[in-house]
Amino acid sequence: MTKWFLATMLALSLIGGLTPLLRKIGLGRLPGDLSFTLRGREYNFPFASSLVLSALASLIFYLLH
16 A cells, blocks of 8 residues: 555656646646645646546556556
8 A cells, every 4th residue: 555655646746846848738737636826836736637647657558568
């Protein structure tokens, strides 16, 4: 269970860091993505984008296997 938790947190942090790049292609602005500004700093929680990218990665790995 710890491996899944670490993998999820790593994916969320990577996608959160890549948000400016992902917004150019349309991800990061999905209805399930949370973004807010607190004390001049912007925080992003791309939950819906993570699900979309996870499904895409699963499909790719399924097709390659």
